[in-house]
Amino acid sequence: MRIENLDTPALVLDLDKLEQNIRDMSAFAKEYNIKLRPHIKAHKIPEIALRQIETGAVGITVAKLGEAEVMAEAGITDILVAYPVVGPEKVERLVNLAKEATVSSVVDNLEQAQALSAAFSKAGLTLPVLVEIDTGLKRCGLAPDKEVAEFAARLQALPGLTFKGLMTHAGHVYGVKDPGEVPRIGRQEGEILVELAALLAEKGIEVEEVSVGSTPTAKHSGKVEGVTEIRPGNYVFYDAIQIGLGVALPERCALTVLCTVVSAPEKGRRIIDAGSKTLALDRGAHGNALVTGYGYLPDWPGWQVARLSEEHGIMESEKSGHGPRLGEKVRIIPNHACPVVNLADAVYVVKAGEIVEKWQVAARGKVT
Amino acid sequence: MRIENLDTPALVLDLDKLEQNIRDMSAFAKEYNIKLRPHIKAHKIPEIALRQIETGAVGITVAKLGEAEVMAEAGITDILVAYPVVGPEKVERLVNLAKEATVSSVVDNLEQAQALSAAFSKAGLTLPVLVEIDTGLKRCGLAPDKEVAEFAARLQALPGLTFKGLMTHAGHVYGVKDPGEVPRIGRQEGEILVELAALLAEKGIEVEEVSVGSTPTAKHSGKVEGVTEIRPGNYVFYDAIQIGLGVALPERCALTVLCTVVSAPEKGRRIIDAGSKTLALDRGAHGNALVTGYGYLPDWPGWQVARLSEEHGIMESEKSGHGPRLGEKVRIIPNHACPVVNLADAVYVVKAGEIVEKWQVAARGKVT
Numbered sequence: 001m002r003i004e005n006l007d008t009p010a011l012v013l014d015l016d017k018l019e020q021n022i023r024d025m026s027a028f029a030k031e032y033n034i035k036l037r038p039h040i041k042a043h044k045i046p047e048i049a050l051r052q053i054e055t056g057a058v059g060i061t062v063a064k065l066g067e068a069e070v071m072a073e074a075g076i077t078d079i080l081v082a083y084p085v086v087g088p089e090k091v092e093r094l095v096n097l098a099k100e101a102t103v104s105s106v107v108d109n110l111e112q113a114q115a116l117s118a119a120f121s122k123a124g125l126t127l128p129v130l131v132e133i134d135t136g137l138k139r140c141g142l143a144p145d146k147e148v149a150e151f152a153a154r155l156q157a158l159p160g161l162t163f164k165g166l167m168t169h170a171g172h173v174y175g176v177k178d179p180g181e182v183p184r185i186g187r188q189e190g191e192i193l194v195e196l197a198a199l200l201a202e203k204g205i206e207v208e209e210v211s212v213g214s215t216p217t218a219k220h221s222g223k224v225e226g227v228t229e230i231r232p233g234n235y236v237f238y239d240a241i242q243i244g245l246g247v248a249l250p251e252r253c254a255l256t257v258l259c260t261v262v263s264a265p266e267k268g269r270r271i272i273d274a275g276s277k278t279l280a281l282d283r284g285a286h287g288n289a290l291v292t293g294y295g296y297l298p299d300w301p302g303w304q305v306a307r308l309s310e311e312h313g314i315m316e317s318e319k320s321g322h323g324p325r326l327g328e329k330v331r332i333i334p335n336h337a338c339p340v341v342n343l344a345d346a347v348y349v350v351k352a353g354e355i356v357e358k359w360q361v362a363a364r365g366k367v368t
Numbered sequence: 369m370r371i372e373n374l375d376t377p378a379l380v381l382d383l384d385k386l387e388q389n390i391r392d393m394s395a396f397a398k399e400y401n402i403k404l405r406p407h408i409k410a411h412k413i414p415e416i417a418l419r420q421i422e423t424g425a426v427g428i429t430v431a432k433l434g435e436a437e438v439m440a441e442a443g444i445t446d447i448l449v450a451y452p453v454v455g456p457e458k459v460e461r462l463v464n465l466a467k468e469a470t471v472s473s474v475v476d477n478l479e480q481a482q483a484l485s486a487a488f489s490k491a492g493l494t495l496p497v498l499v500e501i502d503t504g505l506k507r508c509g510l511a512p513d514k515e516v517a518e519f520a521a522r523l524q525a526l527p528g529l530t531f532k533g534l535m536t537h538a539g540h541v542y543g544v545k546d547p548g549e550v551p552r553i554g555r556q557e558g559e560i561l562v563e564l565a566a567l568l569a570e571k572g573i574e575v576e577e578v579s580v581g582s583t584p585t586a587k588h589s590g591k592v593e594g595v596t597e598i599r600p601g602n603y604v605f606y607d608a609i610q611i612g613l614g615v616a617l618p619e620r621c622a623l624t625v626l627c628t629v630v631s632a633p634e635k636g637r638r639i640i641d642a643g644s645k646t647l648a649l650d651r652g653a654h655g656n657a658l659v660t661g662y663g664y665l666p667d668w669p670g671w672q673v674a675r676l677s678e679e680h681g682i683m684e685s686e687k688s689g690h691g692p693r694l695g696e697k698v699r700i701i702p703n704h705a706c707p708v709v710n711l712a713d714a715v716y717v718v719k720a721g722e723i724v725e726k727w728q729v730a731a732r733g734k735v736t
Contacts, residue, residue: 140633
């Protein structure tokens with residue numbers, strides 16, 4: 001079957017572009033002699049995670065335990081749960097996961113670390129933990145100051161845990177107004193962590209891992225001497241937000257949403273069958289002014305996806321020029337690929353216009 | 369099991385409130401002697417649709433054929449597909465659906481109507497169609513002018529179709545800056561359609577159905593003499609956007625998202641385990657200034673869900689006052705309940721704090 005015959009809306013994944021993106025990031029990590037541990041929240045698809053591992057990734061990163069469980073089931077053996085595991089049900093699931101795979105996690109709070117310590121030592125297991133550091137996102141994590149050394153020392157004293165190192169995610173990069181700021185934020189992400197690791201080393205605390213992340217920053221923070229690991233996720237697909245940040249060109253974007261024009265009420269307006277339940281409402285994490293509309297239309301310059309209802313997309317052109325006709329199919333590069341994949345049950349994998357596979361989004365909706 | 373023991377994030381549905389909301393809208397329709405055909409895109413759950421029918425709804429409204437197929441399978445026998453059915457695959461599915469249930473649909477374009485006509489007449493079936501009218505949303509639909517009479521006359525001449533009447537959805541109500549405008553937009557929604565029906569009647573075209581919709585407008589347009597049917601959806605739950613519009617009070621909101629504090633990095637900041645993959649990014653359909661943050665926190669005045677990452681919610685309080693502790697569970701009334709339910713596999717149904725049922729979101733993700 002060919003793309004043209006797909007019922008819409010449908011997610012179309014270009015296999016050649018996907019594999020190029022995977023190879024490219026692996027080559028970067030190899031060149032700078034750092035580990036690549038991609039975040040699979042971007043795709044939630046075991047077939048992609050396994051390709052990443054085959055192409056050189058040391059393991060994967062996940063946010064939620066449900067994602068980790070799906071990936072372990074699919075044969076991934078090294079998983080970082082880069083999310084604070086809190087609450088007795090979740091701690092128990094992490095212990096069970098550690099019986100099946102090499103598991104590590106993150107902490108930013110002693111109370112949380114103590115709960116993990118108690119459960120892992122009771123199970124006769126040891127959990128390697130990274131301390132999460134806030135390098136500007138203002139989400140989770142400790143400030144990068146000398147209190148981190150005290151915290152790490154306390155972790156070293158807890159049974160059932162080993163202090164493995166430091167991690168951060170410079171997600172505030174998505175809030176920049178100027179793409180020129182991306183390299184600076186990336187370097188900063190790496191430098192803050194490397195300096196902090198040096199401070200800990202002075203106090204006799206060995207920092208084995210210095211782990212940084214995000215697709216926009218990985219190729220900048222990853223070059224900082226002392227960084228040991230990068231955790232980008234989105235790079236397998238790229239998307240319109242990455243285009244806006246200057247991180248990727250449209251031709252590198254592997255994921256598109258295929259939709260159909262279902263109404264053409266007036267010259268400068270077309271209604272497509274992809275709304276917020278397909279394209280999501282992302283405009284950039286904190287409202288990125290570089291991305292206009294709700295997706296990038298590579299084949300229709302002058303048009304934008306101006307509004308979304310749940311099941312309708314409203315394409316508009318100010319010039320009221322030539323537009324797609326009723327029933328015509330339209331490709332959209334989504335603003336943010338990660339939540340778009342999470343809205344779908346499956347993606348259609350395409351090579352030279354031919355559908356070669358259909359991959360289930362096996363970890364879709366695994367938010368617990 | 370009680371709510372307190374649910375793993376998070378989880379959707380919690382208060383059964384008493386749900387049933388009160390369903391009864392209340394049915395009572396309104398009965399009082400004004402109009403039909404109630406609720407839009408099930410709000411919940412996508414057969415158990416709720418069946419309760420709506422039992423409580424007096426004449427049938428249901430859906431957007432996508434996939435929703436209709438799930439609901440027909442669950443025993444719903446009267447379905448309006450209030451969405452332009454375009455493309456040969458979809459037309460065939462509509463024909464098949466019409467063999468299982470009483471089905472009607474909408475048209476706003478002769479080419480689209482001709483395709484339906486050809487398929488239904490070939491199958492020896494007749495599809496009742498409503499003409500979609502644009503009463504201000506600027507999405508699908510014809511302008512409410514005399515050309516509608518010509519269009520309806522053309523529909524009457526097509527085999528396999530019957531012209532049943534007029535429909536509209538005043539979704540632009542979600543864009544108001546002042547809740548005081550809601551009643552006016554509601555009355556207008558009804559009046560425009562009733563006037564148009566009178567114009568058609570003058571030309572000898574009988575308009576059997578005058579169908580209007582939306583939760584904010586239904587109780588205003590539904591009172592307009594000549595309106596025959598209302599199609600609200602969200603009223604089964606209500607949500608923070610409806611609170612902002614003055615349509616419901618917080619105590620009528622039946623759906624809440626239960627989440628857990630997973631990090632407490634500083635005084636005025638808490639990180640919860642519900643992000644945009646649980647709460648969605650809706651701020652009101654067109655950016656409703658009346659809703660602040662990404663959800664309403666009934667138990668934490670002074671705090672708001674200021675930012676969302678995919679799996680993190682960032683709660684902030686400017687006063688840096690007393691906040692929930694690490695591990696504590698927090699309830700959120702979502703801004704827009706409909707996409708939130710679509711992100712979940714199931715909802716936990718609660719009566720007096722006790723979980724009495726778990727309902728699958730059977731039509732979740734049915735976007736084709």
